[in-house]
Amino acid sequence: MNAxxxxxxxxxxxxxxxxxxxxxxxxxxxIAVAAEGIARTNTTLQWSIIxxxxxxxxxxxxxxxxxxxxxxxxxxPES
Amino acid sequence: MTADKNVTQNITxxxxxxxxxxxxxxxxxYIFGSLAVIIGQQLFPSDAGASALINTLAIFAAGFIVRPFxxxxxxxxxxxxxxxxxxxxxxxLMGGSTFLIGLIPSYSSIGYAAPILVLILRLxxxxxxxxEYGGAATYVAxxxxxxxxxxxxxxxxxxxxxxxxxxLGVIVLTKNLLGAEDFASWGWRIPFLVSILLVVVSIYIRxxxxxSPVFTKLKAEGKVxxxxxxxxxxxxxxxKMVLLALFGATMGQGVIWYTGQFYAQxxxxxxxxxxxxxxxxxxxxxxxxxxxxxxxxxxxxxxxGRKWIMLTGMLLGVLCYRPIYQYFLDATNVKEMQKxxxxxxxxxxxxxxxxxxKLDSLITTTVVKTLDNGITFRESNVVILPDDILAPVPEPxxxxxxxxxxxxxxxxxxxxVFFQVLLVTMVYGPIAAFLVELFPTQIRYTSMSLxxxxxxxxxxxxxxxxxxxxxxxxxxxxxxxxxxxxGIATLSFIIGAIYIDNRIDKTVMD
Numbered sequence: 161m162n163a164x165x166x167x168x169x170x171x172x173x174x175x176x177x178x179x180x181x182x183x184x185x186x187x188x189x190x191i192a193v194a195a196e197g198i199a200r201t202n203t204t205l206q207w208s209i210i211x212x213x214x215x216x217x218x219x220x221x222x223x224x225x226x227x228x229x230x231x232x233x234x235x236x237p238e239s
Numbered sequence: 240m241t242a243d244k245n246v247t248q249n250i251t252x253x254x255x256x257x258x259x260x261x262x263x264x265x266x267x268x269y270i271f272g273s274l275a276v277i278i279g280q281q282l283f284p285s286d287a288g289a290s291a292l293i294n295t296l297a298i299f300a301a302g303f304i305v306r307p308f309x310x311x312x313x314x315x316x317x318x319x320x321x322x323x324x325x326x327x328x329x330x331x332l333m334g335g336s337t338f339l340i341g342l343i344p345s346y347s348s349i350g351y352a353a354p355i356l357v358l359i360l361r362l363x364x365x366x367x368x369x370x371e372y373g374g375a376a377t378y379v380a381x382x383x384x385x386x387x388x389x390x391x392x393x394x395x396x397x398x399x400x401x402x403x404x405x406x407l408g409v410i411v412l413t414k415n416l417l418g419a420e421d422f423a424s425w426g427w428r429i430p431f432l433v434s435i436l437l438v439v440v441s442i443y444i445r446x447x448x449x450x451s452p453v454f455t456k457l458k459a460e461g462k463v464x465x466x467x468x469x470x471x472x473x474x475x476x477x478x479k480m481v482l483l484a485l486f487g488a489t490m491g492q493g494v495i496w497y498t499g500q501f502y503a504q505x506x507x508x509x510x511x512x513x514x515x516x517x518x519x520x521x522x523x524x525x526x527x528x529x530x531x532x533x534x535x536x537x538x539x540x541x542x543x544g545r546k547w548i549m550l551t552g553m554l555l556g557v558l559c560y561r562p563i564y565q566y567f568l569d570a571t572n573v574k575e576m577q578k579x580x581x582x583x584x585x586x587x588x589x590x591x592x593x594x595x596x597k598l599d600s601l602i603t604t605t606v607v608k609t610l611d612n613g614i615t616f617r618e619s620n621v622v623i624l625p626d627d628i629l630a631p632v633p634e635p636x637x638x639x640x641x642x643x644x645x646x647x648x649x650x651x652x653x654x655x656v657f658f659q660v661l662l663v664t665m666v667y668g669p670i671a672a673f674l675v676e677l678f679p680t681q682i683r684y685t686s687m688s689l690x691x692x693x694x695x696x697x698x699x700x701x702x703x704x705x706x707x708x709x710x711x712x713x714x715x716x717x718x719x720x721x722x723x724x725x726g727i728a729t730l731s732f733i734i735g736a737i738y739i740d741n742r743i744d745k746t747v748m749d
Contacts, residue, residue: 165737172486172734190712206297206708211739213304224482225732233738234481 162234172225176218183211253382254394256448257375258350260330260441261395263434264371265402266336266409268364270430272299272501272703273406273519276509277427281345282354296704298358301701302365310367310688311468317374319685322381322451324681325684327375333367334438341431369696372399373688374589380675381453383729386541391673393537397530400522403500404526407519409433414516453680464681471678471686480677481690487739488673489694491553491731492666494724496695497702498560499659500526506564507701508650510570510710512616514641524653529660533645533668540669544741549673552665553732559662560721563655568717570648573608573616573639580611598626613645634683698727 187207227233270280279295309329317325340360346353365655376395383391411432417426449455457463464470472478500522508518585607592601605619621636644652670691678686706720 161737168733168737190383206294209300209304210297210701210705213701217693220482221486224479227475227479228738229484232475233476234317 164231166204166231169225170224171217171229172228173222176222176225179221180211180215180218180239183207183214187211227235241294246426247559250379250382250384250391253448254379255389255445257326257379258394258398260445261371261375262398262402262405263437263441263715264330264333264368265399265502266405266437267333267402267434268302268368269339269403269406270337270434271302271364273403273410273504273506274427274430275299275703277423278357280423281427282357283346294354296707297359297745298354300701300704301358302361302368303696305362305365306369306692306696306700307689309366310692311369311685312375313365313370314373314685314688315467317377318464318682321454322374322378322684323445323448326371326378327445329367329370330438330442332363333436334369334442336363336367337431337434337438341428341434348386365696368690369477369692371692373684376671377675377684377687378451380672386483387538388675389540389545389669389672390534390538392675393534393668396667396671397533398538399496399667400500400526400530400533400660404523404530405428407523407526411516411519411523416512419515430578434440449583456693457680462681465685466684467682471682471689477678477682477686481686483695483734483738484674484677485688485690487731487735488549488670488672489690491668491694491697491728491735492549493697493699494702495556495666495699496663497699498556498706498721498724499656499663502702502706502720503656505707506717507567507656508705509572510718511567512640512642513571514643517643521649521653521656525656525660529657529664532661532664536544536665536668537672537740539649540672545673545676545743546735546739548669549666550609550732550735552662553728553735555665556659557725557728557732559658560725561718563659564677564721565650570613570643570644573610573614573642576610576612576614582611583609594623600624600626614642616640616642616646660684 187210191204191207253437266319281601283294313325313329316328327571337360340357343353343356343360344373349356372395375398378482379395380388380392410427413426413429414422415428454456454463454620471481504518504522507513508515513521538550543591543596549614588605590603590605593601594601602622604622605617607617609615617640619638619640621638623630623633674687675683702724705723708720709715709723710717710720712719
């Protein structure tokens with residue numbers, strides 16, 4: 161189980177930047193559509209809020225992955 | 240025997256006083272979401288359409304986004320000066336800001352100052368709630384006897400759902416008393432204004448409460464943390480548990496909570512075009528029958544552990560959401576059903592007017608249709624005749640609204656929403672005990688509040704906003720919005736299943 165925890169740690173470290181990249185791509189795509197007047201939703205403001213919120217959360221996921229990879233969760237502390 | 244009785248009496252008073260205040264804070268917080276459509280019409284230009292709803296949901300979401308900051312500010316205070324005074328302060332802030340939202344003039348009176356003022360008050364609400372929940376859960380847990388922490392804290396867990404129940408109940412009651420027109424015009428303010436009375440009662444009760452015995456002991460021994468924020472987030476041993484709580488539990492719990500209790504109602508009203516009251520009655524019934532299960536699962540977690548109850552709730556959500564929402568769509572697809580099962584059509588009512596800010600004529604013909612299975616709905620044909628007689632006449636638009644269900648379909652929809660709320664009770668019932676047990680007393684308020692409010696507030700609170708946004712993408716289907724909660728719950732389930740221990744701590748006196 162500890163090996164799986166460590167291996168998945170690498171996955172979480174990669175997942176953080178991938179999510180941010182995905183959000184940026186979605187934002188540029190959808191805001192462009194909105195700018196052409198096709199949709200009144202998907203504005204720059206709406207997408208900025210989403211990206212601004214998820215950047216620190218994804219950074220947290222990377223740190224979580226790093227801790228997992230380092231074996232910090234192999235044995236959790238007893239009370 | 241007498242000592243046991245005293246402990247039970249004491250804890251009952253603690254739970255009652257804590258829960259009432261927390262319930263009122265959730266009520267204050269949720270009336271905004273429950274009235275999103277009407278508030279959107281009041282705060283934004285009348286021709287804003289879907290963007291008004293999405294912008295209102297964004298303001299609603301803003302309250303959730305600042306909750307983690309409230310958790311940091313008030314969590315720190317709670318770990319420094321005590322639990323009691325901190326969550327007394329949050330109650331005053333919440334009550335005051337809710338009352339003031341009820342007094343904000345509409346867009347037609349003060350323009351964009353209206354949404355800006357509401358946004359500021361909504362942020363204060365979010366900060367207050369961020370400080371409230373962690374305090375109440377910690378306070379009750381630190382009073383609870385060994386081996387019954389899950390049971391006692393589960394009462395606090397019922398307050399969020401009961402706050403939502405109360406908000407829906409007050410809204411439906413006010414609307415029924417005033418009528419739809421007055422309610423949309425000014426009556427929507429009443430649920431906000433009523434809050435001040437509830438808050439005053441709750442403040443009175445909370446003033447009489449004593450400080451948590453665990454915190455009092457810590458203070459007497461001079462062991463109160465000098466800098467809870469630093470200890471929580473700069474010490475690796477604590478910070479790694481904050482991250483584990485967030486990604487392995489609260490993140491998944493948040494999206495299950497808001498999908499089952501908010502998105503379900505929003506979907507039924509806005510996508511399935513159910514009548515305003517009907518969509519709320521369905522949720523009210525579901526909540527009424529499901530709420531006792533918070534205590535059932537909280538209590539059960541004292542025996543079998545917290546982990547697998549919470550994770551089972553997440554997994555069931557991941558597997559069942561799409562079939563459930565597909566059923567909602569199929570059961571309310573009156574456009575198709577009327578082709579083969581139209582029973583009767585009422586006399587048409589024709590309304591004539593002008594398109595806003597134009598001279599084009601607007602003719603709306605409305606009929607009420609009844610199907611063989613008892614479903615009724617209102618169908619309006621909207622025709623626009625341009626002022627310029629040479630201009631092309633646009634295609635008539637058919638608008639369906641106010642769908643009311645009946646018989647088996649109505650009961651099935653209630654059962655499916657009940658099932659979703661049941662999943663909420665599984666993920667949410669044991670989570671306060673789970674979080675309290677993860678962190679030591681000195682930094683408990685701060686440490687448990689942050690992952691809870693990022694998980695529940697940010698991930699969960701964004702469900703209506705993100706799901707509605709995703710469903711508005713070109714090429715998306717009405718079910719596309721569900722990918723957000725399904726994706727987050729899947730990730731949280733995997734992390735929780737692999738990294739979390741299924742432990743029950745005997746003591747929180749550390």
